[in-house]
Amino acid sequence: QKEVEQDPGPLSVPEGAIVSLNCTYSNSAFQYFMWYRQYSRKGPELLMYTYSSGNKEDGRFTAQVDKSSKYISLFIRDSQPSDSATYLCAMSVSSASKIIFGSGTRLSIRP
Amino acid sequence: DGGITQSPKYLFRKEGQNVTLSCEQNLNHDAMYWYRQDPGQGLRLIYYSQIVNDFQKGDIAEGYSVSREKKESFPLTVTSAQKNPTAFYLCASSIRGEETQYFGPGTRLLVL
Numbered sequence: 001q002k003e004v005e006q007d008p009g010p011l012s013v014p015e016g017a018i019v020s021l022n023c024t025y026s027n028s029a030f031q032y033f034m035w036y037r038q039y040s041r042k043g044p045e046l047l048m049y050t051y052s053s054g055n056k057e058d059g060r061f062t063a064q065v066d067k068s069s070k071y072i073s074l075f076i077r078d079s080q081p082s083d084s085a086t087y088l089c090a091m092s093v094s095s096a097s098k099i100i101f102g103s104g105t106r107l108s109i110r111p
Numbered sequence: 112d113g114g115i116t117q118s119p120k121y122l123f124r125k126e127g128q129n130v131t132l133s134c135e136q137n138l139n140h141d142a143m144y145w146y147r148q149d150p151g152q153g154l155r156l157i158y159y160s161q162i163v164n165d166f167q168k169g170d171i172a173e174g175y176s177v178s179r180e181k182k183e184s185f186p187l188t189v190t191s192a193q194k195n196p197t198a199f200y201l202c203a204s205s206i207r208g209e210e211t212q213y214f215g216p217g218t219r220l221l222v223l
Contacts (some may be wrong), residue, residue: 032210043214095210101153
């Protein structure tokens with residue numbers, strides 16, 4: 001079993017829809033959770049970062065962590081065609097430890 | 112304009128050849144990393160370095176080598192021992208002790 005599982009998609013939704021992207025993990029020691037966005041043939045860019053449980057909001061993006069279920073989510077409101085990309089979840093036990101990445105979910109927003 | 116640069120954007124390797132991928136950062140970050148990305152797989156750590164003149168193997172170091180002679184630079188050599196080198200290679204950096212990493216634009220390596 002992989003430490004971090006992420007549905008590869010592709011996920012296709014119409015413009016303006018709310019998008020939900022998810023990851024599950026097996027290591028209960030993970031405390032730092034990140035979401036990266038990667039456009040085709042580009043490097044990933046950090047989108048959201050959360051520590052421990054709870055929600056964090058940044059504009060149209062909300063990151064949610066449920067440590068009891070070992071489940072993290074990224075919600076995108078009012079989705080735009082420019083949100084079309086691959087979204088990678090990532091997590092680590094501590095600031096000094098290795099980051100474990102999910103395999104990424106390909107998202108396509110239809111105009 | 113701070114950031115991480117990688118060159119070249121595309122690189123072609125012939126059988127038995129060693130090739131070197133460049134990674135430079137002007138973010139004053141202590142830590143630097145090399146990842147390999149294959150289709151449908153997450154990023155896999157090849158090597159990382161927390162300080163100059165020191166580096167550690169990641170999960171898939173075989174067939175690769177690195178050096179860290181300067182804080183700004185962390186080149187990766189793909190040796191002839193790496194039998195399946197075709198992949199997208201990503202360099203990243205971070206402030207030492209912080210978990211968030213910042214990535215360069217990547218180098219796509221193809222085998223002729």
